[in-house]
Amino acid sequence: MKKFRLGLVGAGRMGQVHLRAVAESAHVEIVAVAEPSAAARAALSPSAFALHADATTMIDAGGLDGILLATPSHTHLATVAAVAARGLPILCEKPCGISAAQAAKAAAIAEKAKIHLQIGYWRRFVPELKALKDRIQAGLLGELYLVSCFQWDETPPATSFRAKGGGAFIDMGVHEFDQLRWLTGQELGNYCVAASKTAFADAVPEDPDAVQLLCDLSGGGNGLVSLGRRFPVGDACWVQVFGTQAFTESRFFWPPSGEAVFFAALRAQLEDFARAAQGGASQGATASDAIAALVAAEAATQALGGQGKSEV
Ligand SMILES: NC(=O)c1ccc[n+]([C@@H]2O[C@H](COP(=O)([O-])OP(=O)(O)OC[C@H]3O[C@@H](n4cnc5c(N)ncnc54)[C@H](O)[C@@H]3O)[C@@H](O)[C@H]2O)c1
Structure with a gap:
């Protein structure tokens, strides 16, 4: 069967991860890449795809079924x-802009264009998390007291990226806000936050190295989000759920197997997108989910006293 032909826009850190993840897909392929940086283009080995300097030139060249957008969030x-x-x-790519207003505009544009x-939000394609979601929503853990979501990266991204990414809650926290909503089927509110005051030489004032958040869940329990930019264990994400009936922990992204989980989820997400683009059902996050995650991230950023706040 013919593969779904994707054009990738932005071949930086995440774009290159997608290129590697899709390589093993039997259903989707990246046939063209748009990347304005000559240095980034030179770092690619484009035997399998056409290279362009911008998205419109790439699309106008034809032959694409869909677009994978991995440019910096503010673009x-x-x-x-x-x-x-x-x-x-x-x-x-998440977050779909650096404010809820930007995500809402993107949603309106897509709706008008009927695309x-x-x-x-790749966590929705991690089998261990899908099983956890099913257990939670079937009531097997009882009522939820506390759902805690941790995301600690081994090292921070480039200072230039951090300065424009919107801060930790908008760049990283959106994953956890989406995951909290998706796992529990509940909405978030009433945020309380704290940032660590530790300072590395290359620390970015708008993006503290570690931030913590507590919030209400609409079902009556609480959510906890813990974000860190420097974790000696390696890149890691994990979840703990305290219910009235049971406790469970999922170290779904943890060294040394985290990368394999991440790549498999990205591949499953691309294949889900291809099915949805051809009229099938999707398990992926919608533009409304993106808006909800950014609403939470903005409220959290505001609660932090505006640290990490970027222009809308
Ligand atoms: N899902 C995840 O786990 C995850 C992880 C990391 C990054 N991301 C997201 O991926 C996006 C990219 O992040 P990154 O770390 O790869 O950034 P990056 O800066 O490493 O790469 C972005 C690339 O896009 C290019 N670019 C900039 N403007 C462009 C434009 N208008 N058209 C085409 N290319 C353009 C840049 O030259 C650069 O090569 C961000 O939105 C980020 O939030 C997601």
């Missing part, structure tokens, strides 16, 4: 608009 909205004007479905817009 998501403009790129969604440019792609939607050309009528292609979009899988946009499928999906957001890259």
